[in-house]
Amino acid sequence: MERMGAPAELAGPLVAALGPGAGAEVSADPWRLLAVSGVTPEQADYCARRALGEDASPDDRRRGRALAAHLLRRAAREGHTALEEQRLTAALRSAGVRSVDAALTAALEEGDVMLFEMFDEPDEPEDFDGDPGEMPDPDRWYALARLGQGEQALGEGLNRLSAASEPIMDSATAAETVDAAAQRMGAAVDPRTTAALVTVALRGICVLEHGAGSDTAIAHTLACAAAIAAESEVGMALAAPTAQAAAELDDALSGLGADPGVRAVSLAALLETRAPGTRGRGAENPIEAGLVVVAGAMWLDVEHAAALVEACADGTHLVLLADPAQAPSAAPGSVVADLLTSRTVHVATLPQDADAGPLARTAAQVAAGEPEEVGSPGREVVFVPADSASAAAxxxxxxxxxxxxxxxxxxxxxxxxxxxxxxxxxxADALNTACKEHFNPGPGAHGGLDAGDRVLLSADGPGYAAGDVGFLRVQEGGTDAGGGSGSALAVELPGGALCPVADSAHLRPGWAVTVAAAHGGRWPAVVAVFPPETRASRPQVYTALTAARRHLSVVQAAGSTWAQGVRDNAALPRTTRLVQVLREG
Known part of the structure; x- marks a missing residue:
């Protein structure tokens, strides 16, 4: 490491990325450094010149291989699941790679990168004159192996569920069941909600769209879907992205005054998550319910969605409740948007609440690209201007x-x-430091954290999901994350579950979180902070605002560029393959 000019602190991340043989691998191929997040091609080239001298050619096959994987990892951090060949080759040439074909071949041989060839399906069928003509050239896509395989499995799994589905109930019986459930609750269920529930009973995969002001319709939908599942004896499983969101769903259902017979859980709990990518539920041990409902589905990335679909047995009806105005998932993929674009699943729209309050009206203004303040007599929404980052903090x-x-x-x-x-x-880092000093000052005995700290879980583990926020508990005399005796770390999640932490690296301070980390969670009150350097987009701002249930304070230090970003940056487009996989069937 030192002889090639790489800092010693890269040793740990290199071992994490490449395994115990990282030292030997980097000695033989300095461009392996690009496997570590944060290392730039320029830095890797510098180290290669130090280690290899004149043999460090810009067109070295090893360099091309590493750069191809690096570009795909960078794209994944931006949410893309794949890159078209033309775009990837252009990026490689810009990095000085002349033998692009050799570089891509080397990347494929390494196994971390996969190539997918797909034929584009036109939105509208062309007139057929009897001559099939020549087959067009396929689109060629490169993806990191785990993402490419995950997206392929997701599309094929969704097609499997669609093909195997049969109605849970006929439409008349479903409507009658909804009416009976509404009478038990003493609720007036909107006819549009009833129509959506009939679709749920009939179709294998449904996306139920809603807005920020659809809380009542969502609660009615969940309670009545549970009634349909009970009446038809298929059973229902209800999940939300995080424990916080699941607890909120339970509160909403209990507020209806009727026991729906279903308890919401986090998606991690539903899939019996044990570690990142490791789950107890899957094809061999599917979810024991004929109706699986996931709220907050915009949170779903390709890998979580693929795991969910794999855990649904043939014949299962899958329902995704989603607010399309929210940002796409924090991890790669654009699952719900791709499902809607593909037109291969059934879609229904839940109505807005007639008495939607200031929180919902403020979010609706942002969703329309018009970030205007609305009347808020109960101080449900407060805008707090700030003229600098320090003032905002x-x-x-x-x-x-x-x-x-x-x-x-x-x-x-x-x-x-x-x-x-x-x-x-x-x-988030600076705000967490300030909050810890106020709420729970301490020595940081556990990797900078102390018992009682609010923490964010940054990866999946046993019973918890990336994005869960809870409070750190330390159990003396337990088993630590390394399997030895001592202090065992656990996180108390909303709803009271105490989850042991599989890896202390999953823990971050959680008084303040980024918008991406907050995606999928909702809290009674939210302080949304937009510093001067914010590059605002409509989905980002909307997602931050809709995380609040009762009160929202918007600390706005970005000036007029904030409103301009909401007006002009209407979407966060991502490059994915899911639409094509679904249409290919």
Whole structure:
């Protein structure tokens, strides 16, 4: 490492990326350094020249192989699941690779990269004159192996569920069941909700679209879907992205005054997650329910969605409740948007609540690209201007520590700071430092954390999911994450579940989280922070705002560029293959 000019602190990340033989691999191929996130091609080239001298050619096959994988990993961090060949080859040539074909061949031989050839399906069929003509050249896509395989499995699994589905009930019986459930609840179920539930009973895969003001319709849908599942004796499983969101669903269902007979759980719990990519539920041990409903489905990335679909047995009806105005998942993929684009699944729209309050109206303004303040007589929504990042940070901490608990009687542990970025004076890292000093100062005995700290789980583990926020507990005399005796770390999640932490690297401070990390969660009160350097987009701002249930404070330090970003940046497009996989059938 030192002789090639690489810093010693890269040793740990290299072993994590390449395994115990990382040292020997890097000595033989310095461009292996690109396997570590944060290492740039320029830095890897420098180390290669130090190690190989004149043999470090810009067109070295090893360099091309490493750059191809590096470009795909960078694309994955931006949410893309694959890159078209033309785009990838152009990027390689820009990096000085002359023998692009050799570079791509080497990447494929390594096994971390896969090639997919697909024929594009036109949106509208062309007139057929009896002459099939020549087959067009296929589209060629390159993907990281885990993402390519996951997206392929997802599309094939969804097609499997569609082909194997049969109605749970006929339409008349489903409508009658909904009416009977509504009478038991003493609720007036909107006819559009009833129509959506009939679709759920008839079709194998349904996407139920809704907006920020559809809480009542969502609660009615879940309670009545449970009634359909009970009446037809197929059983229902209800999941949400995080424990926080699952607890909120349970609260909404209990507020209807009727026991739906279904308890919401996090998706990690439903799939019996044990570690990232390792789950107890799958094709050999499917979910024991004929109706599987997932709320907050915009959170789903390709890998989680593929695991969910694999765990659904043939004949299972899968229902995804999704707000299309939200940002796509934090991890690669654009699952719900791709399903809607593919037109291969059934779609219904849930109605807005007639009495949608200021929170929903504010979000609706953002969704329309018109970020205007609305009337908020009960201080449900408060905009707090700030003229600098430091001022924004000061106001955010003041809101969670004093203003919201004092004025609205919402305790600090129910207030979540959601910020547009991780770094900077008003980013998640700085805000977490300030909150820890106020709420739970301590020595950081457990990797910088202490018992009682609010923590964010950054990866899946036994019973928890990436994005879960809870409080750190330390159990003396237990088994630590390494399997030895000592202090065992656990996280107390909303709903009371105490989950042992499989890997302490999964833990981060959680008083403040980024918008991406907050995706899929909802809290009684949210402080949304937009520092001056925010590059706002409509989906990003909307996702931050819709994380609040009762109160929202918007600390806005980005000036007029914030509103301009909401107006102009209407989408966060991603390159994926799912639409083509679904259409190929």
């Amino acid at each position: 000061h106001r955010a901490v003041q809101l969670i520590t004093d203003s919201i608990p004092r004025a609205l009687e919402i305790p600090p542990e129910q207030v979540q700071i959601v910020t547009a970025m991780r770094g900077g004076e008003a980013g």
